[in-house]
Each structure stands twice: as structure tokens, then as C-alpha cells.
Amino acid sequence: MVQQVSAEDEVVRLCQELIRIDTSNPGDHSGPGERVAAEYVAEKLDEVGVEARILESHPGRANVVARIRGEDSGRDALLLHGHLDVVPAQAEDWARDPFGGELVDGFVWGRGAVDMKDMDAMILAVVRQRLREGRRPPRDVVLAFTADEEAGGKWGAQWLVREHPELFEGCTEAVGEVGGFSLTVPGDRRMYLIETAEKGMAWMNLRARGTAGHGSMVHPDNAVTAVAGAVARLGTHEFPVRLTKSVRAFLERACMAYGVEFDPERPEECLEKIGPLARMIGATLRNTVNPTRLDAGYKTNVIPQEATAQVDGRFLPGHEAEFFAVVDELLGPDVQRDFVHHDHALETDYEGALVAAMEAALTSEDAGALPVPYCLSGGTDAKAFARLGMRCFGFAPLRLPPDLDFSGMFHGVDERVPVDGLRFGVRVLDTFLERS
Numbered sequence: 506m507v508q509q510v511s512a513e514d515e516v517v518r519l520c521q522e523l524i525r526i527d528t529s530n531p532g533d534h535s536g537p538g539e540r541v542a543a544e545y546v547a548e549k550l551d552e553v554g555v556e557a558r559i560l561e562s563h564p565g566r567a568n569v570v571a572r573i574r575g576e577d578s579g580r581d582a583l584l585l586h587g588h589l590d591v592v593p594a595q596a597e598d599w600a601r602d603p604f605g606g607e608l609v610d611g612f613v614w615g616r617g618a619v620d621m622k623d624m625d626a627m628i629l630a631v632v633r634q635r636l637r638e639g640r641r642p643p644r645d646v647v648l649a650f651t652a653d654e655e656a657g658g659k660w661g662a663q664w665l666v667r668e669h670p671e672l673f674e675g676c677t678e679a680v681g682e683v684g685g686f687s688l689t690v691p692g693d694r695r696m697y698l699i700e701t702a703e704k705g706m707a708w709m710n711l712r713a714r715g716t717a718g719h720g721s722m723v724h725p726d727n728a729v730t731a732v733a734g735a736v737a738r739l740g741t742h743e744f745p746v747r748l749t750k751s752v753r754a755f756l757e758r759a760c761m762a763y764g765v766e767f768d769p770e771r772p773e774e775c776l777e778k779i780g781p782l783a784r785m786i787g788a789t790l791r792n793t794v795n796p797t798r799l800d801a802g803y804k805t806n807v808i809p810q811e812a813t814a815q816v817d818g819r820f821l822p823g824h825e826a827e828f829f830a831v832v833d834e835l836l837g838p839d840v841q842r843d844f845v846h847h848d849h850a851l852e853t854d855y856e857g858a859l860v861a862a863m864e865a866a867l868t869s870e871d872a873g874a875l876p877v878p879y880c881l882s883g884g885t886d887a888k889a890f891a892r893l894g895m896r897c898f899g900f901a902p903l904r905l906p907p908d909l910d911f912s913g914m915f916h917g918v919d920e921r922v923p924v925d926g927l928r929f930g931v932r933v934l935d936t937f938l939e940r941s
Contacts, residue, residue, distance in 0.1 A: 509637065511634060512630035512631050512633065512634035512931040512935065513630075513928040513931055513932065515630045515633065515634070516626050516627055516629075516630035516927045516928065516930070516931050517608070517613060517626075517924055517927055517928075519549070519625075519626035519629050519630055520606070520613050520618070520622055520623055520625075520626035520922070520927060521606035521607075521608065521613055521615075522545065522606065523542060523545070523589075523606075523617065523622040523625055523626055524604060524605075524606035524613070524614075524615035524616065524617050524618060524622055525604055525605065525606045525615075526541050526542045526545060527604050528541075528542050528589050528590045528591050528617070529590070529591055529592070529593040529594070529616070530590035530591065530592065530593070530652075530653060530655045530656055531593055532655075532656040533656075534563060534564075534565070534566065536590075536593070537565070538564075538565030538566050538567065538652075539565070539566060539567045539568070539589040539590055539652040539653075540559075540561070540565045540566075540567040542567075542589040542650075543559050543567035543568065543569045543589060543650065543652075544559065544567075546569045546589070546625070546629065546650050547559055547569050547571075549629050549633065550569075550571055550629070550632070550633075550648070552633070553632070553633045553636040553637055554636060555571050555573060555632070555636065555648075556571065557569050557570065557571035557648075558570050558571065558672075560665065560669065562652065562653075562660040562661070562664040562665075562668075563660050566652045566653060566660040566661070567589075567652055568589075568649065568650065568651050568652050568661055568662075568664070568665055569589075569648070569649070569650040570647065570648065570649050570650075570665065570669070570672045571647070571648045572645060572646070572647050572648075572672075573632065573636070573641065573642060573645065573646045573647075573648070574641065574645055575641055575642045575643055575644040575645045575646060576641050576642070576643050576644070577643060577644055578644070578645050580643070580644035580645070581644065581675055581676070581677040581678070582644060582645035582646065582647055582673075582674075582675040582676045582677070583642075583644060583645070583646050583647070583676065583678050583679070583680070583859075583941055584646075584647045584648075584649060584673060584676045584678070584679035584680070584890060584895060585628050585646060585647070585648050585649070585679075585680055585681075586648075586649040586650070586651060586662070586679060586680070586681045586886055586890065587621050587622075587624045587625040587628060587649075587650055587651070587681065587682065587901075588621060588625075588650070588651045588652070588653075588654030588655070588658075588661060588662075588682070588886060589622075589625065589650050589651065589652060590651075590652055590653055590654060590655050590656075590661070591616045591617040591620065591622070591655065592616070592620075592655050592916050593616075594616040594918070594920075598918045599918050599919055600918075600919050601614040601615070601919070602614075602615070603615055603616040603920070604616060608924070609921075611923055611924050611925065612921040612922060612923050612924065613921060613922050613924060613927070614919070614920070614921040615920065615921070616920055617920070618914070618920045618921050618922040619903075619911070619914045619915060619920060619921075619922050620682070620914070620915045620916065620920070621682040621683075621901065623901065623903070623922045623926075623927060623930070624681075624682055624901035624930075625650060626927070627901070627902075627927065627930045627931050627934055628648065628934070630931050631931050631934045631935050631938065632646075632648065634931075634935070635935065635938070640939075642938050642939075642941070643938075643939070643941065644941070645675060646938065647672065647673055647676055649662070649665065649672075649673075649886075651665065651886055654885065654886050656846075657706070657708075657846040657848065657884075658886050658888070658889050659846075661886065661889075662886035662888075662889035662890060663889045665889070666889045666890065666892055666893055670893060673890070673893055673895075676890075676893065676895055677894065677895055677896065678859050678895055678896050678897075678898070679887060679890045679891075679895040679896070679897045679898070680859075680897075680898050680899075680900045681885055681886055681887055681890075681897065681898075681899055681900075681901070682885050682886075682899055682901050683700055683881050683883070683885060683899040683901065684698060684699045684700035684879075684881075684898060684899025684900045684901060685697055685698070685699060685863070685867070685899070685900040685901050685902035685903065685930075685933070686698060686901070686902070686903045686905055686911055687871075687874075687903065687904050687905045688779060688782055688905075689905075689907035690759075690762040690763060690875070691762065691763060691764065692873075693873075694762070694873040694874075694875060695871060695873065695874055695875065695904065696758070696759065696762055696874075696875045696876075696877050697867050697871075697874055697875065697876045697877070697902070698755070698877055698878075698879045699855070699860070699863055699876055699877065699878055699879070699898060699899065699900055700878075700879060700880070700881050700885075700898055700899025700900070701751045701852065701853050701854070701855050701878040701879070701880070701898060702749060702750075702751035702752075702789075702822055702850070702851055702852035702853070702878075702879075702880035702881070703850065703851050703880060703881040703882075703883065703884055703885060703887065703888070703899075704788075704789065704792075704819040704820060704821055704822075704850050704880065704881070704882055704883070704884065705819065705820045705821075705822070705825055705828075705847075705848060705849050705850030705851075705884070706818070706819060706846055706847065706848045706884045706888075707817075707818035707819070707820060707828070707829070707832075707844065707846075707847050708815065708816075708817055708818070708844065708845035708846040708847070709815065709816050709818060709832075709842045709843065709844055709845060710813060710814075710815055710842065710843050710844070710845055711732055711735055711736065711813060711814040711815070711816065711836065711840050711841070711842055712732070712811065712812070712813050712840065712841050712842075712843075713728040713729075713731035713732045713735075713811070713812050713813075713839050713840045713841070714728055714810060714811050715727050715728035715731065715808070715809075715810060715811075715812075716808070716810070717807070717808055717809060717810035718807075718808045719806065719807070719808070720805065720806035720807060720808055721806070722808075724808050726839075727808060728801065728808075728809060728810065728811050728812040729801045729802065729808070729809065729812045731812065731837075731839040731840055732799070732801065732812040732813065732814050732840060733799075733812075734837070735814070735835065735836045735837060735839075735840040736796045736799065736814050736816070738835040738836075738837075739794045739796060739816055739832065739835050739836070740794070740795065740796045740816075742794065742831070742835055743791070744791040744792040744793065744828075744831065745791060746772060746790045746791050747790070747791060747792070747821050747823075747824055748769060748772065748790070749789075749821050749822050749823065749824075749852060749880060750852065750854075751789075751822075751852055751855070751878050751879060751880040752772075752786075752789050752790065752821075752879070752880050753769070754855060754877065754878050754879075755786065755877050755878060755879040755880070756772050756775050756786075758875065758877045759775055759778070759779060759877070760775045762875060763775070763778045763779075765778065772790055773787070773790070780910075781910040781911075781912055781913055782911065782912050784912055785881075785882050785912040786879065786882075788819070788882035789821070789879075789880040789881070789882050791821070792818070792819065792820045792821055792824055792827070792828045792831070793818070793819050793882075794816050794817070794818045794819075794832065795816060795817045795818075796814060796815075796816050797815050797816060797817050798813075798814060798815040799812075799813075799814045800812070800813045800814070801813065815845060818832065819882060819883075819884075820850055821850060821880070822850040822851060822852035822880075823850070823852070824850075825849070825850060848884060848888045849888060849891075851887055851888060851891050851897060852880070853896045853897065853898070855878035857896075858941075859896070859898065859941060860898075861940075862937050862940040862941040863876065863898070863900055863937060864876045865936070865940055866902070866933045866934070866936040866937035866940060867902065867933055869933075869936050870904075870929060870932050870933050870936070871904060871929075881899060883915075885897075885899065887899070900937070901930065902929065902930045902933040902934060902937075903922070903923075903926040903927070903929065903930050904925065904926050904929040904930075905923065905926055906923060909923070
């Protein structure tokens, strides 16, 4: 017998228990994997009569997919997705155990608290309550809890889309992470950022080769010099501002909320008003490249034959060709590149019945809510699901304290999510499902 408990109460426990399952993903198969978390999710769904499939793409790298039949299965289906893996955490850097799932001062602490075991818990809590109460969604809802998102989704969403596309039959819209969170603006009102776009990804290896030799002699084709020069050029280059429709829409509405005039020639002026979130939004004004790794040689007095580096490139929707043209020019003729991971940028229109359902769900819990579209500077599993023709949105609703550096919680130390935010989220998600 499943305990009759409300989603608002259960979501906190679910979030804590998910955090306590270490699913750290170092980017290869050396971590603990997602299997234990997948079994946990499948068990919670089974308790309310939902048959879930666990699909392993590699030993221990597990995904969970389930379909809940709606009142009208003839309608297009909706996908709700969340990833089970998290980035690694070093306990000595944290004020609390990153895998303790502790409840302290009104927050649930731990790795994954906002990225994204909070949303996993909210989905589970809402689904469990609705099915205990016999409330099926208006249309079919497919649930996907994926592996490997933190390393590009090769063993998770990308694998599911390639190997098991039939599991998503009929899904035309998808809702996932990094959207629906609040930003407090003047008048004690809150903007809620709904992700309608995200930058593309170009994680690249850079490589140069030269003549190996003694460190005391001059080598004009020094591989280290070639790679270091290319890295410096890339790292200091500032791409021009390109206002995509999602970025422009966010800036226009943010300026309106703050009572300042929007100037498309100086969009950075608006960012000065929005605090730490400016780091995330600012990165969506232009393409970016950040050097992240350097490697060459094995001894101080030996000139190596090869030098390598890695850079993290992100390009805006509609500007991929421009991005690579600039990158190749900056690299020069002596440095070659190949991909660690390459994936496309996404953008969808902020309109339609699903957007209306999101807005209505937010305003039902926060009458002064100001929903706005925005572009995510990072990437999500939406990139994979969009390949099946789905319109993808980020909508993991959280009402946040005005002083919380929410963007700093992603991959940062002392990651935590407010309990009140989780409870707000399940109420919003429940209403959203009812209206979608």
C-alpha cells in the first residue's frame, strides 16, 4: 500500500533520496553510473501502477522510460524528461556532504539539488499523487529519466533517440530542465524564465605537431608555441553581439520590468540590473570560446613533438557557420581541430497552447508572475529529443529567494534548493499537466 501523502510533502523526501544515490559522471564509465537511481525511479513508478522500462546503453549506464496513458490518447503526446547523472563533487570543498541530501535552514543540500534531481523529484511526486488519486493527464505523457546528460548524452538521450525512437511515438512537445525559475524584479514581482532556446556545443581538441628536440636549441615549428598562440587568440577574442529572438524577447521584457529603456545597441546595460543571473544571460548575447585544458611534453629540456588543448565553444541558434569560420581563422594553419562533442543549437517560438499552459500554471500560484522566454547558455537533453521533431522547452518551476545565486548552483559548491521552491514547483507542474 502506497502511503497517502501529498506531492508537496513527498517531493522533499524524493529529492533527498535521489541526492543520496551518487550518480557522479566524470565523462567516461569510471563513475558509479545511474543504475541504482534508475531502479529507484522505476520502483516509485511501479508503486502507482506505471510500468517503467530500464534500458542500459552500457553496463551501469541506465535510462528509465515510461508512458502514462491520458484521457485522450489520440492527441499528440508530451514528454517530461530529466537526467539522473550529476557532475562530480569534492566533499572537502563543501559546507555539507554533497551526497548527504541534508535538510538545513529550509534547503535541501547536495549535488543535483538544482541540476537536476529537484525536477526528477517533482515529476515523480506529481505523477504519484495524480495516479493515487485516479487523475490521468489529458493526453499521453512519456517520462524519461536519462543517463549521461552531463557528458553530452551519448549514453543517455542521444542513445535513446537513436536506438529506441519508438518509445517516444507521438511526442511533439518536450519539457525539461533549466526554465521556470524566478528572478525577483522591482515591485516584489517575479519574472519566470522559460527556456525556448539553447546554444549549440562545440567541445574541441586542438592539436599541433612540430619537430621534437633539445630544449636548448631553436625550433621554429614548436608545437607548444603553436597551440599556446591559438588558445590565446581564441580565449581573448570577443565575438560580436547577435540578438536572437529569444534573447531579444527576454531583454525587452526585463528592461520593462526594471523600468529602463531597451537599447539593442547596448544590451549589456540591461544585464547590470539582474545580478548574478547576468553571467548566464550575458553568455547568450554572442558566440563564445573558453580554453579549458592544455597538455604537452614530459620534461623541461625536451621540446615535444605534439601539443594539445581543449576548448569549450558555444554558438547561438542560426550562427553556427559564422562561429566555425571565426574559430578556423583564429586557429591558423598550424593547429588542427576535431570534436570532443558537437551538437546543434535550438530555438522555438514562444507561443502556442503549451506556452499558455505554462503561463497559466505559474500565475495560478503567483498572481504577479511575469513569464518570459530566454536562451540557455548551456545545453540539455532537449538537443536529442528535438531530433525527433519535438518542440523543446525548459520548465522546471521554482520560486526562489531573491538573494539566491541560482545560476551559481549549477556545477558549483554548496548546491542547494529551497524546500518552498520544490513545493511551489509540484503545484505548478500539477496545474501545467492538467492544462496541457
